[in-house]
Amino acid sequence: MDPRRSAQDVVRCQLCDTPVPPLYCGICHIHLCKACVGDHLLDESTEHRVVPFDKRGLTTKCQKHSTKVCELYCEECDISICATCASSEHKGHEFTEILKYFEDKKDAIQKDLQELQKSINPNYQEIVSHISVQKADLNKNSQKLTSAINKHGENLHTEVDIIIKNLISNLDEMDLKQLAVLNKQENEIKLTISEIVQCTTDLEKLLNSNDINLVTAYKSRNTEFRKLPPKLKVSLPSFTPQKINKEQLYEQFGSLSSFSMNIEAHKNTMDAPGADTSASYKSLIDEPRIVKDIIVKDINTGYGIQNYLRSVSCLSDEHIWTSGSDSIMRLYNMQGELMKSVKTRSGTWPGDIAVTESGYLVYTDEEDRSINLVKTTDVQKLIKLQGWKPLNVCCTSSDDLLVVMNSDDNQKAKIVRYSGLKEKQTIEFNDKGQPLYSACDIKYIKENKNLDICVADWMAGAVVVVNQSGELRFTFTGPPSSTKRSFKPYGITTDSQSRILVAACDNPRIHVIDQDGQFLCFIDNCDLQCPWGLSVDARDNLFVAESTQCKLKKIKYCN
Missing domain, CATH: 2.120.10.30 (TolB, C-terminal domain)
Incomplete structure (x- = not known):
């Protein structure tokens, strides 16, 4: 077997077999050496776009005119177009040179990636940390109240046992309700964090990609991620013991204050980096x-x-x-x-x-x-x-x-x-x-x-x-x-x-x-x-x- 045809062989010119050709035709998708470029361009049955090998992938054919190269990007229609499209059905629209649009999109992806890594993800992590503290305080307070209720109950003997059980049951129910709310938000935030991590991975892949179709098809989710979840503030219940009076024992034993969860409006949505500049206005x-x-x-x-x-x-x-x-x-x-x-x-x-x-x-x-x-x-x-x-x-x-x-x-x-x-x-x-x-x-x-x-x-x-x-x-x-x-x-x-x-x-x-x-x-x-x-x-x-x-x-x- 010819070693040049083996799986370990280097890339070769597809016209003359010269190894490591420095050029590439983005329309015909073939590798070319400098000596063969002229022969390749003699084929006038289609357009050609010969670029350095490391710039391959930056050329795409027009979806409507298969023999034409997309040179422009229509801002109004959000699509890559050729010169023929620009002078016909897209006439009067606003255009951007395709390579400039590609580079601008790459810059936007880079900014999104940095924002996800340096701002959005840390903010979500901070909220999760806050929930963990709230849960610890909730548990600590619950233990404290349980101890107070039991100590007060020891002085009331048998006739107050049922009251103690009822109050502890009410406290447990409050705990369950608060934990359910906190756990729900924690799970939702962790799910969002996993989406952010996945999005970060996808963006890193896009930054390393020269596939113009994938890059230009990118739609940012950063606006969605900037909408931070509300910050829950748990108002912990307390226990107020009363002086023992057997005639009014039930009322005087004491009661748990009602619990509440308030949304602390810390600002639902983060500002995008540079939001105060004219670029986002x-x-x-x-x-x-x-x-x-x-x-x-x-x-x-x-x-x-x-x-x-x-x-x-x-x-x-x-x-x-x-x-x-x-x-x-x-x-x-x-x-x-x-x-x-x-x-x-x-x-x-x-x-x-x-x-x-x-x-x-x-x-x-x-x-x-x-x-x-x-x-x-x-x-x-x-x-x-x-x-x-x-x-x-x-x-x-x-x-x-x-x-x-x-x-x-x-x-x-x-x-x-x-x-x-x-x-x-x-x-x-x-x-x-x-x-x-x-x-x-x-x-x-x-x-x-x-x-x-x-x-x-x-x-x-x-x-x-x-x-x-x-x-x-x-x-x-x-x-x-x-x-x-x-x-x-x-x-x-x-x-x-x-x-x-x-x-x-x-x-x-x-x-x-x-x-x-x-x-x-x-x-x-x-x-x-x-x-x-x-x-x-x-x-x-x-x-x-x-x-x-x-x-x-x-x-x-x-x-």
């Missing part, structure tokens, strides 16, 4: 522009009245749910093609729609006072209200539901937070006991990135913003103006920079304000006609539902 652009017009042709009220498009909610960058003045909720792609439709259980139009963190559709039904969940095409009734009518809804970052509701007599309005099927919080009054919201009509709602709850109160002519605890932060009643015009907000949404975007239908424009209620600008140059529902996708593209036009506009308003 998406600034507003001077001239917002329409990216797509999507005509929604399917709305049919069946009542012989004007059709309206009312609500819009992004499922992904490519799919968006809509609802209007009929009973059908529709999912469209960016080409305006109907992908799915779901009918309400009651047959009347939905009050509002929202998409959960898990990608399911939620809608409110004022007619039968219900809040419903849609999985595939099956509608599941989650909550049935009594005395209240659900209007508008949004899903929070923790997958809670925030529901705006009016009383049956339209004299009161409130916001209720649901965690699963459980009512967790009610927001209705300010610190002076006055109603926060007007008593009737629509009130679109959205949770901001800083966990504020933002409500566009049409009847009150204001955007009302409260913090996570329901305390009023500010009320926005329109931008400062020498000729004050009425402000009637409809749809509301927020973006990755915690900016609040509000639709004004009567005076067609979008108001943009910051998280503290300061007016920033208008979006009013996109030929808006009766803007109603609003939604922002993961890339901060704004979707506007034009009510009377039954049209969706996709608008780019920030960098």
Whole structure:
């Protein structure tokens, strides 16, 4: 057997068999020596990309034009393209030279790896360590209380034995409940840590890879990992002995204080490295522009009245749910093609729609006072209200539901937070006991990135913003103006920079304000006609539902 063909042989030129060729054709995937490059390039049936051997893997063919080399990366479509694509279907988009994009992506991976190793993982380890201390304190305190109870019980003889057993049982139950909560969070954090470690390993492999497809396909999970779990603070129970009185023995023996677990808001999400620099900040652009017009042709009220498009909610960058003045909720792609439709259980139009963190559709039904969940095409009734009518809804970052509701007599309005099927919080009054919201009509709602709850109160002519605890932060009643015009907000949404975007239908424009209620600008140059529902996708593209036009506009308003 020719030793040059053995498994231990070095790499050779695939045209002349010269050992250790210094060049490589990334299109034909063959090794070349310098002398054979000219002959190889004579084959004009395909493009060639000859690079140094150590740069192999940095060339990829266009998915649409198989004989073309990807030279550019389309930022808008998130895909590698050739020059032909750039001048045709991607014309007018923003491009980056493919090798620069590759290097930038490598830099981003390196930064993510460093952050995981130096910041995120140590923070999680610190929280686990804190839980271990809490568990030790819990056990120590439990032993102390058990000893105190037993010592006090020795003075009360036989008639108090049952009381002692009951109290110790209650203490054990408290311990079990607290340990269950602590163990649950500890396990969840350890699971996340294992994911971080795996992600770290994967990133290290990517950094050592020259496979451009793998590297450019990388999607960072660091934003997800920056959301630190809440820090549990255990309030330990105590035992208070009483003076022995046989006539009131049961009451005087003593009792355990109730235990509590409070979430210590140490800041749920860590700042990314360099978060205070302009690199992570998406600034507003001077001239917002329409990216797509999507005509929604399917709305049919069946009542012989004007059709309206009312609500819009992004499922992904490519799919968006809509609802209007009929009973059908529709999912469209960016080409305006109907992908799915779901009918309400009651047959009347939905009050509002929202998409959960898990990608399911939620809608409110004022007619039968219900809040419903849609999985595939099956509608599941989650909550049935009594005395209240659900209007508008949004899903929070923790997958809670925030529901705006009016009383049956339209004299009161409130916001209720649901965690699963459980009512967790009610927001209705300010610190002076006055109603926060007007008593009737629509009130679109959205949770901001800083966990504020933002409500566009049409009847009150204001955007009302409260913090996570329901305390009023500010009320926005329109931008400062020498000729004050009425402000009637409809749809509301927020973006990755915690900016609040509000639709004004009567005076067609979008108001943009910051998280503290300061007016920033208008979006009013996109030929808006009766803007109603609003939604922002993961890339901060704004979707506007034009009510009377039954049209969706996709608008780019920030960098």
